[in-house]
Amino acid sequence: MKFEHTQLANGLMIIGEVNPSAASMAAGFFVRTGSRDETPDIAGASHFLEHMMFKGSSRRSPFDINRDFDAIGANYNAATSEENTVYHGAVLPEFDQKLLDILADMLRPALRQDDFDTEKNVILEEIARYEDMPRFRVYDKLMSEFFAGHPLGQSVLGTRQSIGGLTSGQMRDYFDRRYSPDNITAVGVGNFDFGRFVSKIDDLCHEWRPAQTSRAIPPPPNGRRRRVIVDRKLVREQVGLMIAGPAAQDDRRYAASLAAAIAGDDTGSRLYYALVEPAIADEAAVEYNPMDQAGVFLTAISAEPAQAKKAVNIALDEFGKLRSGGPTEDELSAAKNKIASGAAIQGELPMGRLAAVGFDWIYRKQYLPLAGHIDCLLAVTKDQVMDVLRQYDLSAPTMVSLGPLEAI
Amino acid sequence: MAFWLEIRTIAGLSETDSEINLAEKFHTKTFANGLTLLAQEMDNVGSAAMTFQSPAGASHDPDAIAGAGYVAYEWFFRGAGAMDSRALNGALDGLGCQHHEYVTSSHVVFGASQLGRNLAAVLKIYADILRRPRLEDANFGPCRELAVQDLRNLQDEPASRCNMLLREKFYPQPLGRCVYGSEQSLAAMTPERLREHIGGRFGPAGAVLAVAGNINWDSLAGLVGDLLGDWPAQKQTSPVKPVQAGGVLHVPKDSAQMHIGLAHKAVPFADKRSYAARLAQTVLSGGMSSRLFTEVREKRALVYQVGCSYNSLKNHAGMLTYAGTRPELAQQTLDVTVGELRRLADGIEPQEMDRAKVQLRSSLVMHGESTSARAGALASDWHHLGRLRGLDEILGEVRKVTIDDVISYLRQFPAEGLTMVVIGPRELDASILGGRR
Numbered sequence: 001m002k003f004e005h006t007q008l009a010n011g012l013m014i015i016g017e018v019n020p021s022a023a024s025m026a027a028g029f030f031v032r033t034g035s036r037d038e039t040p041d042i043a044g045a046s047h048f049l050e051h052m053m054f055k056g057s058s059r060r061s062p063f064d065i066n067r068d069f070d071a072i073g074a075n076y077n078a079a080t081s082e083e084n085t086v087y088h089g090a091v092l093p094e095f096d097q098k099l100l101d102i103l104a105d106m107l108r109p110a111l112r113q114d115d116f117d118t119e120k121n122v123i124l125e126e127i128a129r130y131e132d133m134p135r136f137r138v139y140d141k142l143m144s145e146f147f148a149g150h151p152l153g154q155s156v157l158g159t160r161q162s163i164g165g166l167t168s169g170q171m172r173d174y175f176d177r178r179y180s181p182d183n184i185t186a187v188g189v190g191n192f193d194f195g196r197f198v199s200k201i202d203d204l205c206h207e208w209r210p211a212q213t214s215r216a217i218p219p220p221p222n223g224r225r226r227r228v229i230v231d232r233k234l235v236r237e238q239v240g241l242m243i244a245g246p247a248a249q250d251d252r253r254y255a256a257s258l259a260a261a262i263a264g265d266d267t268g269s270r271l272y273y274a275l276v277e278p279a280i281a282d283e284a285a286v287e288y289n290p291m292d293q294a295g296v297f298l299t300a301i302s303a304e305p306a307q308a309k310k311a312v313n314i315a316l317d318e319f320g321k322l323r324s325g326g327p328t329e330d331e332l333s334a335a336k337n338k339i340a341s342g343a344a345i346q347g348e349l350p351m352g353r354l355a356a357v358g359f360d361w362i363y364r365k366q367y368l369p370l371a372g373h374i375d376c377l378l379a380v381t382k383d384q385v386m387d388v389l390r391q392y393d394l395s396a397p398t399m400v401s402l403g404p405l406e407a408i
Numbered sequence: 409m410a411f412w413l414e415i416r417t418i419a420g421l422s423e424t425d426s427e428i429n430l431a432e433k434f435h436t437k438t439f440a441n442g443l444t445l446l447a448q449e450m451d452n453v454g455s456a457a458m459t460f461q462s463p464a465g466a467s468h469d470p471d472a473i474a475g476a477g478y479v480a481y482e483w484f485f486r487g488a489g490a491m492d493s494r495a496l497n498g499a500l501d502g503l504g505c506q507h508h509e510y511v512t513s514s515h516v517v518f519g520a521s522q523l524g525r526n527l528a529a530v531l532k533i534y535a536d537i538l539r540r541p542r543l544e545d546a547n548f549g550p551c552r553e554l555a556v557q558d559l560r561n562l563q564d565e566p567a568s569r570c571n572m573l574l575r576e577k578f579y580p581q582p583l584g585r586c587v588y589g590s591e592q593s594l595a596a597m598t599p600e601r602l603r604e605h606i607g608g609r610f611g612p613a614g615a616v617l618a619v620a621g622n623i624n625w626d627s628l629a630g631l632v633g634d635l636l637g638d639w640p641a642q643k644q645t646s647p648v649k650p651v652q653a654g655g656v657l658h659v660p661k662d663s664a665q666m667h668i669g670l671a672h673k674a675v676p677f678a679d680k681r682s683y684a685a686r687l688a689q690t691v692l693s694g695g696m697s698s699r700l701f702t703e704v705r706e707k708r709a710l711v712y713q714v715g716c717s718y719n720s721l722k723n724h725a726g727m728l729t730y731a732g733t734r735p736e737l738a739q740q741t742l743d744v745t746v747g748e749l750r751r752l753a754d755g756i757e758p759q760e761m762d763r764a765k766v767q768l769r770s771s772l773v774m775h776g777e778s779t780s781a782r783a784g785a786l787a788s789d790w791h792h793l794g795r796l797r798g799l800d801e802i803l804g805e806v807r808k809v810t811i812d813d814v815i816s817y818l819r820q821f822p823a824e825g826l827t828m829v830v831i832g833p834r835e836l837d838a839s840i841l842g843g844r845r
Contacts, residue, residue, distance in 0.1 A: 021451075022452075022777070023774070024770075024773065024774050024777065047413050050413075050415060054415060054696065065696075066695065066696035066701070066702070067697040067759075067763070069696065069697070070696065070698070070763040070766075070767060071759075071762070072766065073766040073767045073770030073771070074695075074770070075771065075774060076695075077415055078415040079415070080412065080413050081411075081412050081413075090774060091770065092769075092774075118706075118709045119709065120709075121709035121710075122711075122712055124734070125665070125711055125712040125732070125733060126413070126712040128664040128665045128734050129567075129664070129712050129732055131663075131665075132565075132566050132664050132665055132667075132732075133565070133567075134564050136411055156411070156413050234563075234564050235560050235561075236557075236560055236561055236563075236564050265501075267500070267507070268494075268497040268500075268501040272497075273494070276554075277493065277550060279549070279550035279553035282557035282558060302557075302561065303557075304560070330498060334498060334501035334502045337501065337502055337504035338501055338504055341455075341504025341505070341506060341523055342504075342506055344523060345457075345506070345521050345779070345780075348454070348455060348777060348778070348779070349774075349777050349778055351774075
């Protein structure tokens with residue numbers, strides 16, 4: 001396993017983790033942009049633009065992109081979050097140059113008006129699809145409540161109104177500002193030659209002109225809000241809880257991921273025993289999500305409406321007990337083993353390493369092999385987990401509920 | 409819970425979807441009690457994954473207590489041997505064991521991934537779970553209650569419910585039945601009745617343990633022999649007699665999208681023609697240049713999600729198609745989708761066939777890197793074919809398939825007499841489905 005990195009003159013960063021014993025390779029272009037970088041009048045533009053990237057360039061028609069990916073048997077996708085947009089694919093080693101040719105070409109899109117008009121309808125379908133997914137609706141609303149007034153509170157999906165009103169000119173303007181080469185990192189992992197990887201990207205991308213890209217990073221809010229969304233069409237009650245957590249740049253992120261696993265992993269956690277094992281809720285899970293100079297712990301609970309209030313109270317009570325008493329040594333060691341084992345298994349696939357290697361660089365300008373991450377995790381002490389739990393109080397969250405209940 | 413919005417949804421490998429295999433170090437051993445151990449030693453990995461398939465899937469549930477297999481596996485984890493629920497779950501967590509369980513038509517499946525060095529300790533715990541579950545009365549109620557809640561969740565998740573109802577309607581009953589049972593059958597279930605069912609169905613006869621990854625065959629075979637070799641065989645119950653299904657079902661719901669599920673007959677995995685069926689499915693739905701994605705989404709923007717998967721039980725199989733669309737576009741979506749399913753039999757371009765073949769080759773090799781995908785594929789091969797296939801064999805078979813073979817297959821298994829389930833506010837004109845349903 002060997003790490004390499006270099007930078008083109010226009011600022012495009014290229015990094016790679018080379019593993020000659022892998023059977024495949026994966027590559028991705030990580031663009032440091034998402035809904036937090038939008039203004040309210042273009043809400044949803046990052047995600048809509050991600051779709052438009054598949055609609056062709058000066059060299060390729062919309063259908064060419066899809067055909068070329070499929071012709072090399074690529075396992076490919078693209079995804080947008082609040083702060084990143086990633087275009088990625090995994091292929092057999094013989095196709096790595098062709099994969100780069102498609103990915104790099106996509107990133108200089110034609111943004112043709114008729115394609116824009118057609119794809120807008122696909123985005124409107126996607127919005128309708130998420131309206132039928134209560135868990136997504138809770139997450140979306142929880143982020144907007146917790147981060148009210150902060151860029152991270154801006155919806156990735158946007159609304160029917162914002163997407164309906166978006167023009168291709170606004171999208172082009174957003175693209176010009178955000179898809180600057182110095183805001184993009186090309187990442188390769190698995191079985192490939194880094195020298196050839198770099199020269200291919202250089203050929204394809206050296207003419208990209210840098211723009212002055214910046215991101216507003218106001219301090220995250222730490223208010224506590226409550227929002228009850230009544231939807232009588234729903235049978236079940238979904239509840240989301242959110243508090244602040246360590247940022248992606250904070251070394252306490254290892255302790256934070258352990259705290260989340262101890263509090264609310266799928267198996268053997270405090271919430272599992274307090275809520276799922278006795279079937280008070282069928283889902284009760286805590287997740288830690290580190291972001292750019294911000295972070296959150298989020299808790300998802302799904303229950304019968306008649307049990308929802310009880311479930312929330314039990315969860316808050318469990319969080320309070322964990323905060324005052326701390327985890328046991330057994331709990332800490334089980335959480336470490338679960339996370340380390342999961343990371344090791346995921347790390348056996350190039351596709352599994354791609355995000356880890358990419359985000360290490362995006363957030364921290366660092367490379368750490370998987371074994372290094374596991375060492376950091378295993379070195380966390382009980383006191384360090386306690387420090388995180390004391391600073392970030394899981395029992396005092398912002399809460400959003402969605403379902404038939406009028407109050408909770 | 410954090411969400412990334414993706415350009416498309418890619419269906420996960422369903423339990424019956426992993427018909428793919430790598431050549432290499434295979435081992436098999438069948439014990440006197442009927443348990444079969446399958447293994448693949450893999451280089452360059454630290455993990456070892458296992459899949460235990462108990463022939464106690466939803467189609468084997470007694471009608472009166474349908475959902476039995478689903479409630480049973482939850483109950484198994486509430487204490488076994490000397491360990492109560494907390495000790496058992498704590499022990500698995502302490503070994504970094506990532507486990508998940510699910511029920512298919514034919515099996516209750518216990519899957520577990522961990523580092524190879526912890527496999528032996530995990531297997532010892534699973535021997536307790538499978539052979540010495542406590543099945544205490546006090547723990548039964550919550551296990552059943554979780555199944556009730558899963559059923560109720562489906563009311564709020566129309567896309568999942570559509571998929572569930574489609575299988576129920578398409579496959580002969582009880583082969584496609586909902587794994588959670590019904591509110592009535594769950595209410596009728598008692599600890600005594602479920603224990604009796606478990607005694608009759610959960611045993612070594614017909615069960616398969618598949619292991620792949622960082623393992624040593626000799627020590628694995630010795631350990632499994634010690635742990636499970638003297639497990640007495642359960643009494644086998646008589647095979648079910650499936651009753652033909654099909655038809656059209658509209659479930660009225662005030663949802664944002666119309667969720668449309670379609671199914672038509674395909675050839676089971678065990679049939680040689682399944683390679684042609686797999687290529688047909690890949691041309692239809694393999695990537696973003698596939699027929700359905702191009703015609704329904706890219707050209708007409710009727711949907712965000714459309715796709716077709718090839719699903720096989722032991723003796724019955726189907727092409728299952730899903731499209732989600734807004735009500736005003738639903739009739740057009742249905743008509744265009746069915747049109748594309750049929751148009752495939754009119755001809756396939758050589759380039760389309762080439763793309764489908766390279767996609768299958770890539771996915772074969774990439775699945776070969778994942779220990780859990782490998783363990784699942786070993787068990788699937790054994791279930792469907794009664795043997796394990798190497799990568800060379802599968803690639804060779806795929807390579808041999810011609811466009812004429814695929815067209816000939818499509819004429820034998822046309823998209824006619826389709827089963828349809830629709831969830832949403834509008835009723836659709838189903839006359840396009842054609843033929844006998």
